[in-house]
Amino acid sequence: MLTRDDCRALDAADPLAGKRDLFALPEGVIYLDGNSLGVPPKAALARLKQAAETEWAVGLIRSWNEAGWMDLPLTLGAKLARLVGVDDDEVIAVDTVTINLFKLAGALLNRTPGGIAAEAGEFPTDNHVMEGLARFTGAKMHRVPANTRPADLPEGVRVFIKSGVHYKSAEMADFAGYEREAAARGLSVIWDLSHATGLVDLKLKDWGAKYAVGCGYKFLSGGPGAPAFLYCAREEIGQLEHPIPGWLGHKRPFGFEDAYEPDETIVRWRTSSPSILALSALDGAVSVYDGVDMAQVEAKAGKLGDILLERAQALGLDAACPGPGARRGGHVVLRHEDGYAIVQALIARGIIGDFRDPDLMRFGFNPLYNSHVEVFDAAEALADVIGTRAWDRPEFTAKKAVT
Numbered sequence: 001m002l003t004r005d006d007c008r009a010l011d012a013a014d015p016l017a018g019k020r021d022l023f024a025l026p027e028g029v030i031y032l033d034g035n036s037l038g039v040p041p042k043a044a045l046a047r048l049k050q051a052a053e054t055e056w057a058v059g060l061i062r063s064w065n066e067a068g069w070m071d072l073p074l075t076l077g078a079k080l081a082r083l084v085g086v087d088d089d090e091v092i093a094v095d096t097v098t099i100n101l102f103k104l105a106g107a108l109l110n111r112t113p114g115g116i117a118a119e120a121g122e123f124p125t126d127n128h129v130m131e132g133l134a135r136f137t138g139a140k141m142h143r144v145p146a147n148t149r150p151a152d153l154p155e156g157v158r159v160f161i162k163s164g165v166h167y168k169s170a171e172m173a174d175f176a177g178y179e180r181e182a183a184a185r186g187l188s189v190i191w192d193l194s195h196a197t198g199l200v201d202l203k204l205k206d207w208g209a210k211y212a213v214g215c216g217y218k219f220l221s222g223g224p225g226a227p228a229f230l231y232c233a234r235e236e237i238g239q240l241e242h243p244i245p246g247w248l249g250h251k252r253p254f255g256f257e258d259a260y261e262p263d264e265t266i267v268r269w270r271t272s273s274p275s276i277l278a279l280s281a282l283d284g285a286v287s288v289y290d291g292v293d294m295a296q297v298e299a300k301a302g303k304l305g306d307i308l309l310e311r312a313q314a315l316g317l318d319a320a321c322p323g324p325g326a327r328r329g330g331h332v333v334l335r336h337e338d339g340y341a342i343v344q345a346l347i348a349r350g351i352i353g354d355f356r357d358p359d360l361m362r363f364g365f366n367p368l369y370n371s372h373v374e375v376f377d378a379a380e381a382l383a384d385v386i387g388t389r390a391w392d393r394p395e396f397t398a399k400k401a402v403t
């Protein structure tokens with residue numbers, strides 16, 4: 001097990017250590033929830049201020065052109081494309097994860113009718129929206145056991161929704177293997193990259209992935225309810241019909257024509273006016289990735305997780321995620337029947353993680369701002385809270401609504 005001095009040495013040698021100063025971290029807090037809502041990058045706050053006070057308040061309607069508002073979903077999309085390993089013109093920042101899942105799945109089923117599959121225990125919205133789509137289209141919905149491979153999906157499935165990193169277990173998917181099996185079965189995988197983007201060294205194109213959606217407010221730190229993004233491989237764009245066509249997906253939106261003619265580029269996946277203030281914050285946020293090697297980010301996330309997992313093992317806690325040294329996403333999940341109160345007691349000490357029913361304590365690491373020493377200190381605090389039963393107080397055990 002590493003000592004605090006070992007962790008200090010790891011921080012000193014850490015190529016990402018300088019990135020921490022780019023974030024507006026609050027004093028006295030060890031923030032281990034960036035997988036749920038990221039800490040604001042200073043550049044996101046500055047960009048938001050500029051968008052509001054200069055572009056909007058001074059530029060007014062001129063800013064649609066002069067401040068690049070109309071193209072922001074695309075210029076930001078290009079930056080996100082580099083984070084997921086696809087070409088610049090294949091990603092658009094738009095809508096929410098759930099809505100983008102509906103759009104892609106709806107379009108794919110419209111082209112090739114058949115069934116939909118998603119895993120039991122998948123992030124709930126993914127099942128909710130696919131069940132809704134199934135009810136509206138008459139498609140058959142299959143809720144399959146976790147880790148069902150494409151080769152083992154029921155006959156007739158054409159669209160499979162799969163998380164790149166599972167939000168609970170932190171398991172990382174076998175992207176390339178799934179794509180190979182999906183191609184052999186003639187079905188399409190839509191990757192949900194919500195817990196993977198900005199953390200995993202994603203190489204979607206190399207892996208053969210054609211469709212994905214991802215979240216702007218988790219590791220990407222784009223702000224509460226930040227816009228999501230949609231990736232569609234270039235060769236597929238022109239063949240898919242957007243199920244929610246709108247004026248800003250039109251080839252000539254300012255022609256104001258009665259007839260709908262979809263744009264042939266990634267713009268086709270747009271419906272409505274872009275949410276400029278929210279997009280501006282996310283655009284500022286992703287600047288922290290300039291020049292960053294995502295392989296280093298993923299590797300550091302693994303190391304940070306290992307520090308906590310090794311300590312948890314020594315405490316006799318069960319892990320509900322891949323163990324030390326194993327490939328996993330950016331969070332660690334530990335089981336304890338009093339997990340809710342333990343997490344509350346840690347929050348009272350300024351160590352912020354979260355809890356998921358029934359007994360899961362979740363701690364997320366953003367390698368751009370979390371240090372090895374911080375994780376060591378969080379592990380110490382966890383050991384102390386459990387060892388002294390500091391959690392066993394009414395203010396920690398009384399359950400409140402949690403997020």
Ligand SMILES: *Cc1c(COP(=O)(O)O)cnc(C)c1O
Binds near residue numbers: 123
């Ligand atoms: C956070 C998350 C979402 C969020 O969906 P929204 O519709 O953007 O709120 C969806 N799927 C997964 C796997 C997530 O982790």
